[in-house]
Amino acid sequence: MIERPIHLELAHRIEFTRNLFSPENSVLADVIARSEGDFPHRVIAFVDGGVVGGNQNLLRDISSWFSARDGELELVESPIVLPGGEPCKNDWSLVPEIWRSISQNSIDRHSFVMAVGGGAFLDLVGFAASTAHRGVRMIRIPTTSLSQGDGGVGVKNGVNFFGKKNWVGTFAVPYAVINDFSFLQSLDTSSRRAGIIEAIKVAIVRSRDFYEKIEQCSAQLKDLEDDVLEKVIRRSAEEHVDHISTSGDPYELGSARPLDYGHWVAHKLEQISAFRIGHGEAVAIGMAVDLIYSKRIGLMSAEDCERVLSLIEAVGFDIYDPDLHRIEEGRSVILHGLEEFREHLGGKLTITFVPEIGRKIELNEMDEGEVLASIDELKGRVEAYCK
Incomplete structure (x- = not known):
């Protein structure tokens, strides 16, 4: 050889x-x-x-x-x-x-x-x-x-x-x-806002400092103030490139995809909504599902979960859509996203979760019952807020 x-x-x-x-x-x-x-x-x-x-x-x-x-x-x-x-x-x-x-x-x-x-x-x-x-x-x-x-x-x-x-x-x-x-x-308002969610995503996965900076300027971000939005996008780009260049796996030969946090739901939700839901909106909802799931299985504290959900809403994103509950042939459609994500990764299912802001871990399985319960809880949270 x-x-x-x-x-x-x-x-x-x-x-x-x-x-x-x-x-x-x-x-x-x-x-x-x-x-x-x-x-x-x-x-x-x-x-x-x-x-x-x-x-x-x-x-x-x-x-x-x-x-x-x-x-x-x-x-x-x-x-x-x-x-x-x-x-x-x-x-x-x-x-x-x-x-x-x-x-x-x-x-x-x-x-x-x-x-x-x-x-x-x-x-x-x-x-x-x-x-x-x-x-x-x-x-x-x-x-x-x-x-x-x-x-x-x-x-x-x-x-x-x-x-x-x-x-x-x-x-x-x-x-x-x-x-x-x-x-x-x-850009229209939705398209200008969309990049903020990817900034929140990369912040909670790898930088508590960046997350806290986003929290501090959440009101300006909701109003899409130019200088604040540009600073957040620039830092988001830097964090993404730093991960790619330092992770040791720029071509994703392994199974971990920390930059795809919240994306197993997001990709499926985009698809089943016939792209009525844009990528940014889908990622916000996908992150919300994974945050609730993390809290339910005892991985993340209720305080941190609520803190991140509140930030996502504060900058202008919805965290629930009825298509999360779509049923076809007696089975939740969104659950098909897990197998499709595993195929996309290659090898065994590997999902990134955040036990605390700025730190990530990988899980190799998800309890489908808890996923559905998380979606139900998310729906109930939104409905209670709207009353």
Whole structure:
């Protein structure tokens, strides 16, 4: 047998700015200039159609920004607009469409694929880029609070297949991520708020200090005050990237997924609601179920459980939806999420729980009766509050 260790040293760069494509902003040019290769650096740009709808001058601004740097950077064709949102991950035809554009423009491994959009759109384009030529350098420009603080700064790409979320996908460290906070201004209230829940999630899993900072500014977060929201998103991005870079398992070869806290319910709830419930709202509800469950089995104190539930509500999230109680063929539909999550993880079921704020443990089984009782308790809590 021949066996040798292979060590990869990859830089994971996250930049923060505003008005990325204004003429005087050089962040993107500086990021690309760090790469090897001949001038001009060649870039193909894909843009989320939903982002274009809220930023009517975006395509013109991108083209003008590159034109002003002719000789240094080459935008190989006008920005390519594709549909975004979760439905784009269900449309496999978009993958070969992106491949075709990469091929027709002779984009190679020294070129750049730039994607501007929400988390689902970045997943789609990132998957296509990571499989073209076995991987073309990818620049992600997340445009939502969720993607700027969590999904867009990670190393995962994927599309949905067989009706299962992210069933086809890759792990690939992007060449760079650029968070442009000005994009948040065009979002509706729900979309701006969504990223806060992922900040709370990563805080209760790994940083009591961050959690307490979120508590202290919960009123400003509920009102979506720009400066406070941006600080929380920036810290959320830092915590997520720190976990990826220091956990020893960036490509998730093991079974533990601490950054997926609350997500076994969330993924199933999104699916059974036909995505009526967005990812942020689903994660808030999923965390609430797991918090109640932790309290019921004696893992978390009632005080800590109520403290976190109250914070989730204080920043503007609902913690219950009737689809949690959906029954099909005599069985709770939400419980199917446990087996699907186990399959997603690989190996044995491993669910992250929080015995106290800032500390996590892993459990390898859940009592289905207690899960259903937790959902009932959550419903009762909400109904009592509404009376």
